[in-house]
Amino acid sequence: MSQSIPPLTGVDQLIESLEELIKVPPGRRGPSPRVLLSQPAEGPEAERLAAGLCKRLHVSGRALVPYAEVAGPTPEGQRERIGAVFQKVEQELKRNRPAGSGKLRLPQFALMCSVVETDLVERQPPVRARELRDQCFAERRKDSGFLRALEMVSGGDQPPATGGPALAWYYLRQPVLNLLPRWIYGRIQERRMGHGGSWYSQWQNLPKSTRFFEDACKLAGGGTEPRADRTAWMEETTGALLRALLADLDAAFRRRWFSPWRRRRRTRFTVVLPQTDWCPEWTAPLVRDFPLAVEQTGSTGVVLVAAERSYGERPQRSQNTADAAGTLKSWSATTGGAGARVVRVGLEPQDPDRDIEHWLDRHPKIDVRVRTDAAPLAEAVTGTLVVLSLLACAGAYAVSHGPHRGSTECLGSTAAAGSAPPEHSQAPPGKEPRELYEETRAGIGKENEEAEEAGKRPDAVVRTVVYLGVPTKVGSWDDAMYSGAIPELRGIALAQEKLNHEAARDRANKVLLRVRIEDAGAKFHRGPAIAKQIAKEVDSGKGEEIVGVVGLGQSRQTTMETRDILGDAGVPMIGTVATAQEMQRHSMYRQVAPDNGREARIAADFARRGNIVRTGPGTCAPAEKAVVIADPGDAYSDNLSRRFTQAFGDTHTLWYSPDGKSHGPSAEGRGDVDWVGTPMEMATEVCRLLKAEARTVVYWAARSNEFSNFLADFDGGTACNGRVTVLGGNDLTNSVVEKQRPSQNHPGIRLYYAAHALPKSYPPNLRAETFRADYAAKYKTDQWSNDGHAPLSWDAMQVLSHAVDSARQDAEPAAFDRGTVQAALVNGPGGEAGVRGASGSLVFGHRGEVPRNKRLLILHETRRGPEVSLECGVRDSGVEQKAWGKHGEFKCPQDEDQ
Numbered sequence: 001m002s003q004s005i006p007p008l009t010g011v012d013q014l015i016e017s018l019e020e021l022i023k024v025p026p027g028r029r030g031p032s033p034r035v036l037l038s039q040p041a042e043g044p045e046a047e048r049l050a051a052g053l054c055k056r057l058h059v060s061g062r063a064l065v066p067y068a069e070v071a072g073p074t075p076e077g078q079r080e081r082i083g084a085v086f087q088k089v090e091q092e093l094k095r096n097r098p099a100g101s102g103k104l105r106l107p108q109f110a111l112m113c114s115v116v117e118t119d120l121v122e123r124q125p126p127v128r129a130r131e132l133r134d135q136c137f138a139e140r141r142k143d144s145g146f147l148r149a150l151e152m153v154s155g156g157d158q159p160p161a162t163g164g165p166a167l168a169w170y171y172l173r174q175p176v177l178n179l180l181p182r183w184i185y186g187r188i189q190e191r192r193m194g195h196g197g198s199w200y201s202q203w204q205n206l207p208k209s210t211r212f213f214e215d216a217c218k219l220a221g222g223g224t225e226p227r228a229d230r231t232a233w234m235e236e237t238t239g240a241l242l243r244a245l246l247a248d249l250d251a252a253f254r255r256r257w258f259s260p261w262r263r264r265r266r267t268r269f270t271v272v273l274p275q276t277d278w279c280p281e282w283t284a285p286l287v288r289d290f291p292l293a294v295e296q297t298g299s300t301g302v303v304l305v306a307a308e309r310s311y312g313e314r315p316q317r318s319q320n321t322a323d324a325a326g327t328l329k330s331w332s333a334t335t336g337g338a339g340a341r342v343v344r345v346g347l348e349p350q351d352p353d354r355d356i357e358h359w360l361d362r363h364p365k366i367d368v369r370v371r372t373d374a375a376p377l378a379e380a381v382t383g384t385l386v387v388l389s390l391l392a393c394a395g396a397y398a399v400s401h402g403p404h405r406g407s408t409e410c411l412g413s414t415a416a417a418g419s420a421p422p423e424h425s426q427a428p429p430g431k432e433p434r435e436l437y438e439e440t441r442a443g444i445g446k447e448n449e450e451a452e453e454a455g456k457r458p459d460a461v462v463r464t465v466v467y468l469g470v471p472t473k474v475g476s477w478d479d480a481m482y483s484g485a486i487p488e489l490r491g492i493a494l495a496q497e498k499l500n501h502e503a504a505r506d507r508a509n510k511v512l513l514r515v516r517i518e519d520a521g522a523k524f525h526r527g528p529a530i531a532k533q534i535a536k537e538v539d540s541g542k543g544e545e546i547v548g549v550v551g552l553g554q555s556r557q558t559t560m561e562t563r564d565i566l567g568d569a570g571v572p573m574i575g576t577v578a579t580a581q582e583m584q585r586h587s588m589y590r591q592v593a594p595d596n597g598r599e600a601r602i603a604a605d606f607a608r609r610g611n612i613v614r615t616g617p618g619t620c621a622p623a624e625k626a627v628v629i630a631d632p633g634d635a636y637s638d639n640l641s642r643r644f645t646q647a648f649g650d651t652h653t654l655w656y657s658p659d660g661k662s663h664g665p666s667a668e669g670r671g672d673v674d675w676v677g678t679p680m681e682m683a684t685e686v687c688r689l690l691k692a693e694a695r696t697v698v699y700w701a702a703r704s705n706e707f708s709n710f711l712a713d714f715d716g717g718t719a720c721n722g723r724v725t726v727l728g729g730n731d732l733t734n735s736v737v738e739k740q741r742p743s744q745n746h747p748g749i750r751l752y753y754a755a756h757a758l759p760k761s762y763p764p765n766l767r768a769e770t771f772r773a774d775y776a777a778k779y780k781t782d783q784w785s786n787d788g789h790a791p792l793s794w795d796a797m798q799v800l801s802h803a804v805d806s807a808r809q810d811a812e813p814a815a816f817d818r819g820t821v822q823a824a825l826v827n828g829p830g831g832e833a834g835v836r837g838a839s840g841s842l843v844f845g846h847r848g849e850v851p852r853n854k855r856l857l858i859l860h861e862t863r864r865g866p867e868v869s870l871e872c873g874v875r876d877s878g879v880e881q882k883a884w885g886k887h888g889e890f891k892c893p894q895d896e897d898q
Helices: 011-023 045-056 084-095 107-117 125-143 145-153 164-194 199-204 212-219 230-251 280-297 321-332 354-362 374-401 433-454 477-483 485-505 527-540 557-568 596-609 635-648 679-692 704-717 734-740 767-779 789-811 818-827
Strands: 033-040 067-069 269-273 302-310 341-346 462-469 512-519 546-551 573-575 589-591 613-616 619-621 625-630 651-655 673-675 696-700 724-728 749-755 835-837 840-842 856-862 865-874
Touching: 011 045, 011 302, 011 321, 011 354, 033 045, 033 280, 033 321, 045 067, 045 269, 045 302, 067 084, 084 107, 084 230, 084 269, 084 280, 107 125, 107 164, 107 212, 107 230, 125 145, 125 164, 125 212, 145 164, 164 199, 164 212, 199 212, 199 230, 199 280, 212 230, 230 280, 230 302, 280 302, 280 341, 321 341, 433 462, 433 485, 433 512, 462 485, 462 527, 462 789, 485 512, 485 767, 485 789, 512 527, 512 789, 527 546, 527 557, 546 789, 546 818, 557 573, 573 789, 596 635, 596 696, 596 724, 596 749, 596 856, 596 865, 625 635, 625 679, 635 651, 635 696, 651 679, 679 696, 679 704, 704 724, 704 734, 767 789, 789 818, 789 835, 789 840, 840 865
Parallel strands: 033 302, 033 341, 067 269, 269 302, 462 512, 462 546, 546 573, 573 589, 625 651, 625 696, 651 673, 696 724, 724 749
Antiparallel strands: 613 619, 749 856, 835 840, 856 865
C-alpha cells in the first residue's frame, strides 16, 4: 500500500483545514475533535490518507508537531493489561516531539497503568486501598530519581548516634524521607483524581465519601469478585486509560514558570490510527469512547484521526472532503466547552486529480515554525544550577549534622518481668501424652453431662459446639509438643467450664454449650470427611443444635477444604491458631490469631529497626538483609515467607521440604530463591550468605520440627562457629522453644520469635489473669503453661459463645439458629469494644474476619527463659500498645496502615 496521500478531489482543503485545527494555540481551542476517514471495504484511500498525514507531520526525522502514529509492529515487552494501542500511543508521543517542547510526562496515565497492572492480596476495603496506594507509589518511585534519592538519603535503618542533633536526625529521617513522600503522593492523587471536578469522579459518579484509591481497587487485579467478561473489562480499562491520557495531554499545555518547555508547546497532540485492522479489540473501544471521554475530561489539546472501513452503503452522517473541510475550518474559529466534535469523511475511489497532485508536491509538510532545543535548554541549565546550589548547601548541612555513630546495645527485654524467676516446666512423671489428652477429653465429657442436666431447668438452652482438631498419638512426646493438641483441648475445656458456669446463673440470656470433639487426623487429612459428615447432619436437620465449629488450627490445604465444606453448609467457624491468610477465604470463617500479614509486617519492622544482629562482643545492629527459610508446599510457611519478603525487601529465600519433595515451584532463573535438600545443605548456604553480609538475620518461616536439626548442623558443620541471629514465626511456640532450649544448647544463637501469649514469668493483664489462674489450678505448671494454643482456643470459645448469646437475645421470642449466630459474628462480637480475650482484645468490627490490631509479641529466648522484646496491639484491657523499642521509639505497624 502506497504511503502517499491519494490525490482525491477536495483533499487539499481537507488537509489544510485539519492542519489549521492542529495548529490552534492553547486558549483558543474548542473540544478535542474525532475525525473518521471512512473507506469502502476493499479500498485503501482512508489508510493512505491517514498514513500520508503522518508523513506531513515530520521532516528530516524530527517531528514538527507532537503526534503518534499507531501502526507497525507492536511494542516490545507488551503489557497485556495495558494493550498494544495505549503502549504505542505513549511510545510515539514521547518519541515524536518537536524541538524545544521538552520531555512529555503522563503522570495520570502512568498512575492508571499502575492501578490496572496491580494484583491486590488484601481483602478488607480500607486495607486494599492502602495496598493499592503503596504499590502505585512503589512504581512511581522506580521512575523518579528524586524519590529514589530520598530513599537513599534516608539512610535505611542505621541505628541512632549519641548527641542531640544526631538523635533528632535519626528520628526525623524515616518519617520525613520515606513515610512523608508516600503520604504526600497519596494525598496528591486523592485530590487530583477524587475531587468533584476530576475526570475520574465524573466518569465513575464518585460519591463525596468515597476516596480514589478505595474506588480504583475494582480496576486492579486480585479482587474478591470474579472479573466480568473480557469485552466489558477491556472497555472499562480503555475508559480509564483514555481519560487519564487526555487529562495529561491537556495538562502538558498549562504554563508553569519553572518549565521553559511548556511555553513552547503551541500545537495540539495528534493521534493517528491509519490501519483499520491494527489491534481492533483495543482500537474499537478507544475510538468509540473518545467523544464521551473528551466531554468528561474537558480535553481541548488532542486531535484523533482514525481510518475505518464501511461495508455496503455509504455510512450515515458522513461528509465529502469539501464539506468536512468546512466543518473543520469552523471548529478552528470557535472555542468553548460544547459537546464532543465528530466528523466522518467519506472517501471513495476516483481518478487522480492532477491539480491536487501538484498541490501536494508544493506543500509536502505542515506549515509550522521550526524551533530548536537551545533556548529552553539554556533556561533549564540556569535553573538547574540554582537548584543544585541549594541542594549542595542542604546536603553539606545534612552530612555535617547527620548521625555518625548509633547505639549498639543489643535488643533484649523491653518489658518488666515478674519478681519470680522463670522455671523450666517438666512433663508429668509416669504419664504419656495420650493419657493427658484423654483426661482432658473425659473432663469435657463430664461437663457435657452437667450441661445436659442444667438444660432441663426452666429457660435453659443447650447447644453444641464442634471442636475439630488433631489428636495426640501414644507415647510421642515430640508429637505432643509440636502439634499443640493437648493445650488447645485444655483451652476448650477451661472455656466450656467457665462459660457454662456463667450460663447456669443467667439461664434467660446465656446458652449452655456442649462440646463435641472430632478427630481431624494428622495434618488434618480426615478433616474433609468429618466436615462432610457434619454438613450431612445439618442438611438433614439432625444437626440443628450445632451452632458452630472451633479449631481448624493448621493452615493446610486439607484444612481449607474442610473450611469450604463447613462454610458452604452454613456452619460458622472460629479458627484458633491458624494464621495463613488463605484461611480467610470464606465468609463463614473467622479467627482469633493475628494473620501472617500482620505478623510479617511487625517482624520485618522489628528486624529492620531493632539491634538484633550481633556485630561484635556485646554489640548489635539492625539487619541489612534476611535469609528466609520456607516450605513452598505448606500454606502457612509459603504465605508467611512471601509476606515477610514483601515487607522487609532485601531477602534471599531458601526453600526446604521436610518430606524431601522439591518438586514444588521452580527456583530456576530467580536470583533470590534456592532449593536446599537437607538441613545440612541449608546450614551451609545460610553460613555462606552470612559471610557475604554479616548483618543478616535468618527468618524461620518453616515449621518448628526441623529447627533443632538446622541449629545442630549449623553449629557442627559450618565455618560460622554457630553465630547466627534467628527471627522465628509463630510456629516456634513457647513450649517448643522451652523444649529445644536453643540458647543453652547452641550458645552462639540469638533467637527471637513471634508469640501470641506472654511467658509465665511476666505478669498477665486482666482477662489473661483469669485464664492463667484457671489453668494453674487445674493443670499446674507444666510444659504447656507458656504456650499460646491454650489461650487462643479459650478465646475462640469466648467469641463463639458471645455470638451465640447475642443470637439468642436478638432472636427472642423466636428460636435462634446458625444463621442468627453468623449474623452476630458478621456484626462484630462485642461491637466496637470487642471481646476481651486471654490473648488480647478481639475487635472484629463489621464483617471483620481477623481481630483488628490483634496483640502480638516478639520474645527473646535466653538461658533464663523468654523475655519480651516487642509488644504491639490491643491488650485485653482495651489499651493499645502502639510503640516498641527500649524507649518506645518505634511505631507499631497498624492494620489500617497496610
